[in-house]
Amino acid sequence: MSDPGGGLGADRPGQSDPAAGLVAALASLVGQGLAAWGTAAETLFSAAGRGPQTPQDPLGTIADMAAVAGTALPGLARLAGRAEEGQAAFAQVADLSPAIAQACMVAAASALRYGRTIAEIMGRHQAGLLQAAMERGAGETAADPSAQRALADDLRAYLREIGDAAAQEARRLQHELEMVGESIAVVIDEATSPPHASSRPHPRRHQVKE
Amino acid sequence: MTDAAEAGTDVAGVIDALGFADEMAQLRTRIADWVARCDPEMREALAWQFASGAKYFRPLTIFACHRAVIPGPIPATVMTAALVVEFFHNVSLIIDDIVDRSPTRRGRATLHTRFGELTALMASGYIVADGYVQLGGDLQAIALFSELLKRLGVAECMQWRLRRQMLGVEDWRRIAGEDTGSMFEICACLGDRSLRLRRFGGLLGLLYHGCDDVGDVRGAAALGGGGEEDVRDGILTLPASLAIRDPAIGAIFCKPDPTDDDLATLARAFAAQLPEAEAYLDRIEEEARAEARLFAVDPQPLLALVSQTRQLSRR
Structure with a gap:
């Protein structure tokens, strides 16, 4: 499979996908978080003036994660872009x-x-x-x-x-x-229930705390 | 005032404070009905064990956790869970009394003292078995009670294995968290069923255990136990874990056969740690309150429960 994100269902323009908007936002949020993490790791390295890291070194671990973040970010951006299409379609419903x-x-x-x-x-x-x-x-x-x-x-x-x-x-x-x-x-x-529906298909079991 | 009478006064105060008088009356009726229907061979022993004097803190915890998440009357499944938790709590008391060789509890002879060890052991098995029968098809409750029995068994073995050792406050916390903590954790889960209040229950149990430890050192009779057995057996209580930081006290604490003078020295050393122990309990209380505020829809019943529990060390 050339695009591992292709199975998430955002590439059918005109059809609404209820989860797409939230996925887009969350993907963007995760990307931002990973980027911030990478920046923090770089700052730590600069402050500590360290060279090559050992596997047991926490700063080295952070650096590894930052590298992973760098690899993952383009994929997340693609995912977010595709999901935005779904979000626009979904906005027609709610x-x-x-x-x-x-x-x-x-x-x-x-x-x-x-x-x-x-x-x-x-x-x-x-x-x-x-x-x-x-x-x-x-x-x-x-x-x-x-x-x-x-x-x-x-x-x-x-x-x-x-x-x-x-x-x-x-x-x-x-x-x-x-x-x-x-x-x-x-x-x-x-947004989707019939106007005179007497009960919802998935009633909430618990009160939501204000 | 006798131990039992004093404990009775406390029970009324706690129930009034939490507003579960009707539910507690129902629970007492169900216990009495159950005892009346038990096998005649066991009935006298079970009636003795379940006679009044109980604090019913565990059923109250179930009710309070339910009310904190779902308003309205207490449903039948929750009432049954409260009944069974009182069953299982009594099983733990029977076993504790045998292991601790306690002659009395709440001012009355313990079950094994009154009826012999065989009857006490068989009664505890009878209670567990009938507890599961009471649960019927409530699979979530069955899983939670099974978890409880396993954890209580492990905690009892761990507590006994680790006695008379130079351990710290964190070790006390781990032992207490698995002993009383697991009981209240399960109560919270039985009450709210979403597992959202599990951590709250664990902290409440830890608080209860710590207050019990401190209350014992103060000579508090309200909690139904004395601290003499714990000192004699080298059990790691909260005041003990603070006192044995002093190597001299620690050496006495670790003695396999302490003399009366040794026990008196330990009692004084433990009493000297009461202010620090109270401060530690204050921190646990605050943790429990924070959990209630974060994860309950209506934290008020839980906050009342915490307040009532915290008072137990101060009597």
Whole structure:
């Protein structure tokens, strides 16, 4: 298959594809995110003044991902372009642009919030982290065993909180995107249901949190 | 005031605060009806085990999690889940009491003390089996209760294997998260059925476990247990995990056969850690509140539940 994106169904002009608009927006969003990631990795390299990376090096890993992003971006752009055609056709049925904009906002806010949470966690554990780094740099260990144990607890809590923050933000993003998805479903229902339909084919099971 | 009477007062307060008086009355009726229909050979023991004095925190958690996501009356499937979770909780109490060699609970003789270990063990099997019968065709509930039983079993073994060891607060968190945490996690899932409140339930269980640990050190009778068994057996409680950072206390904590003086020293060391333990519980409470606000449609029942749970360490 020469074009792996050809199966997504956006190359039939004139026919509406309900998912195309959202796919286009999300593809664009992922592309922007990967590009930002690549830029961040380049900045990190410049700041660190590093040469070739080892596989265990986190900066090297980021660089690898940035390279992958560079490869993927043209494909994502093609995908977004094709999906735009579907989006235009779909606009004849229902205007989903507010929902798409909302999805983009939700994703962007999630990324910002995650960064802020990580910064907060680092700030909270800064004293312990700095102490551990200084002691390691000086080649010494804390003399007081009680303090050492407290430090170990603090560092373990730091690692757990970093993991918890990622998991919580992922669940929050999923939850908020589900809500956007619900609003899309409502728009579609209203636009396509018969005028006097008494019940929707897919009634919402849960209330959406305001 | 006796332990049981004090616990009874607490139950009424919690139920009133959450507004589930009718549901709790239904639950008590269903438990009584179930005991009355049990095999005559088991009936006396089961009536003893399910006699009043329970706090019903777990059924309340199910009701609160349901109400936090879906308004309106509590449906029959959720009521049955609340019944069965109370069954399974009692199974865990029976096993705990046997393992801990506890003579009393809530001011009354424990089941094995009153009827012997064989009856206590057989009663726990009987309760589990009939619990699954109660669930009927509710496959999601069956899967959740199976997960609960497995996790409780693993947690009990892990807690026992890790006793009398120099571990930290993070280790306590892991053990408590699998022990009481898993119970409340499953309660949350049984209540909301979307699994959205699973993490909230885990944090609530962790908070409950920590409050229980701290309450024991304070000598709180409201939670129905004493802390003496945990100190004697070298169980890692929250105050213990903080106190044994001191190597001298840690050495005593790890002794296989501590003397009475050792136990008194440990009790004082644990009591000295209460302010830090309370501060740690405050942080767990805040985490639970944040989860409720983020993932519940109406967080109010969950916030009330957190408030009630947090008070348990302060009595």
